[in-house]
């Protein structure tokens with residue numbers, strides 16, 4: 001098992017989903033960004049590094065019917081499956097490292113909250129974007145939420161890279177046009193404040 005996978009399996013095996021710093025009771029901004037894409041309820045949506053987030057629950061409740069959750073940690077996905085119980089059958093679950101992911105199909109929306117910023121090596125970011133380009137057809141939406149320039153330098157004990165909309169645009173490359181960006185604060189369960197950059201790009 002890679003160190004990266006061991007780290008995240010340990011996190012999700014020892015902490016409940018609502019005890020982690022990135023927990024949000026209701027994924028308001030992710031839902032807003034996904035709604036902003038204008039895709040229909042049958043659109044293919046992938047939550048990359050979705051962990052045990054309840055975004056998948058909210059997507060199903062809002063009527064989205066083609067939802068995939070990908071994460072490095074099997075324990076994270078198991079927590080979501082158990083929570084969703086019977087509805088978990090409506091979701092496709094992928095235990096994968098996004099830097100090695102070869103998509104077997106295409107998606108209309110790629111959503112990433114707090115995953116890309118862990119890729120501190122340029123080669124990993126390039127592999128991530130190779131997967132994103134393979135997954136998204138022209139017109140597909142790439143949504144990213146990463147720590148902002150004044151956000152924390154670490155998350156879950158790991159170093160992160162911090163981004164402005166401009167530097168995220170540089171990372172995703174000229175094949176994507178910035179459609180929407182804004183900053184926002186995430187309040188952690190222990191009342192800490194974390195500044196995020198939110199971007200939605202469209203594949204050219």
Ligand SMILES: C[S@@+](CC[C@H](N)C(=O)[O-])C[C@H]1O[C@@H](n2cnc3c(N)ncnc32)[C@H](O)[C@@H]1O
Pocket residue numbers: 004008022023024048049050051052053054070071072073076096097098099112113114115118155
């Ligand atoms: C800070 S958590 C965010 C989880 C979720 N997106 C949310 O908003 O609640 C980062 C997630 O990324 C996953 N992750 C980290 N590196 C990954 C990789 N290389 N491939 C896939 N998932 C990864 C972790 O297992 C973890 O669930």
